[in-house]
Amino acid sequence: MITIQEALDLVLSQKQSYGIEEVLLTEAVGRFLAEDIFADRDAPPFDRVMMDGIAISLPDLHEPLSTNYTIQGTQAAGAPQMTLADTSHCLEVMTGAILPINADTIIPYEEIEIKDGKAHVHIEKVSKRFIHYQASDSKKGEKVLEKGKKINVADLGILSTVGKAKINVAKLPSAAIISTGDELVDVDQPPLPHQIRKSNVYSLWASLKQEGITAEMHHIIDDKDALRIKLGQLVRDFDILLLSGGVSKGKFDHIPEILNELGVQKLFHRIAQRPGKPFWFGVHKDYNTKIFAYPGNPVSTYVNHLFYFKQWLHSSLGKAWAFEIKELGEEIPGSPHLAKFISVRLSPTNGKVLPLNHNGSGDLFSLAQTDGFLLLPQREDSYQKGEKFQFIAIQ
Numbered sequence: 368m369i370t371i372q373e374a375l376d377l378v379l380s381q382k383q384s385y386g387i388e389e390v391l392l393t394e395a396v397g398r399f400l401a402e403d404i405f406a407d408r409d410a411p412p413f414d415r416v417m418m419d420g421i422a423i424s425l426p427d428l429h430e431p432l433s434t435n436y437t438i439q440g441t442q443a444a445g446a447p448q449m450t451l452a453d454t455s456h457c458l459e460v461m462t463g464a465i466l467p468i469n470a471d472t473i474i475p476y477e478e479i480e481i482k483d484g485k486a487h488v489h490i491e492k493v494s495k496r497f498i499h500y501q502a503s504d505s506k507k508g509e510k511v512l513e514k515g516k517k518i519n520v521a522d523l524g525i526l527s528t529v530g531k532a533k534i535n536v537a538k539l540p541s542a543a544i545i546s547t548g549d550e551l552v553d554v555d556q557p558p559l560p561h562q563i564r565k566s567n568v569y570s571l572w573a574s575l576k577q578e579g580i581t582a583e584m585h586h587i588i589d590d591k592d593a594l595r596i597k598l599g600q601l602v603r604d605f606d607i608l609l610l611s612g613g614v615s616k617g618k619f620d621h622i623p624e625i626l627n628e629l630g631v632q633k634l635f636h637r638i639a640q641r642p643g644k645p646f647w648f649g650v651h652k653d654y655n656t657k658i659f660a661y662p663g664n665p666v667s668t669y670v671n672h673l674f675y676f677k678q679w680l681h682s683s684l685g686k687a688w689a690f691e692i693k694e695l696g697e698e699i700p701g702s703p704h705l706a707k708f709i710s711v712r713l714s715p716t717n718g719k720v721l722p723l724n725h726n727g728s729g730d731l732f733s734l735a736q737t738d739g740f741l742l743l744p745q746r747e748d749s750y751q752k753g754e755k756f757q758f759i760a761i762q
Contacts, residue, residue: 398536399685404512409502414466422470473497515685540606567611612663693758
């Protein structure tokens, strides 16, 4: 067996670019930028009014305000810039409007009363305020988003602001998800007493969908010839294969043998971790297909997918996936032989992680109560309350 770090290093050694493609702005969320994004103009592009109210000229902060100002007109958002006549006049202004020439202070409507063509002020003194100054966010030509970043909803606003109707993003790999085993039936079929419905393939499919990848799902019975034929085809047709089951030491766990026959180079099989120890990873050198073959228990599959595959995918397409660091909320006995991914919940009061009791890696329903997994390294000594470890959040 190898350590978690050794396994992760081998997985990341196979990171790969799949090229670049251009997508519409509306299709960019969740994709990885393949270009740096620069501001095409100052942001904001003008001194911008931040509150509905009146704009005045305030020559001296120490002098009391006039009790009233003659309303000269209205500066609406989207209208050309107006000019304030003098310090005795004001212009009504709307949020988002360009600041009138000669104006330097906004007084909100809440602090004035409009009557007889004048704005009557309810306060005695005011600072120069409620103005979003030109280029205070970014200057023209400044980098605002960096290549490799995964585009989120806020980034979409920035991309639209700088006029990026189309964006260059990392092209996604094609993927197939394969379940094996005669005990599995489709979700819409009633299982016999000795059967169960497929679940892992749907979790993996949904996880890939979150990354923008629409995977094909396949099922292969526990038969060597069937496995050899179908896996041989899938290795040729897809960039990545995700398998669930068939990699342990059971009599019908044929996956490692068949992949070897198909010319897939094994990089490792079995990691000193719990759950998910039998994880198998390899690459077909001729087709450059990456194969992630997970053990069949649901928690084992999910942990390995989150920790290894997600890090590989993000490193391949953009920036590496950085895990949070969380504080352990109670002492846990040491684990000298295996590193542990423990199921945890986050305390609603202090955010510390608390171990979640469940029935092992086959307990699919425990994932509904799990906020994530805490990675505890191999060691003799107990893991102490207050220590901090990597936290892998449920996605």
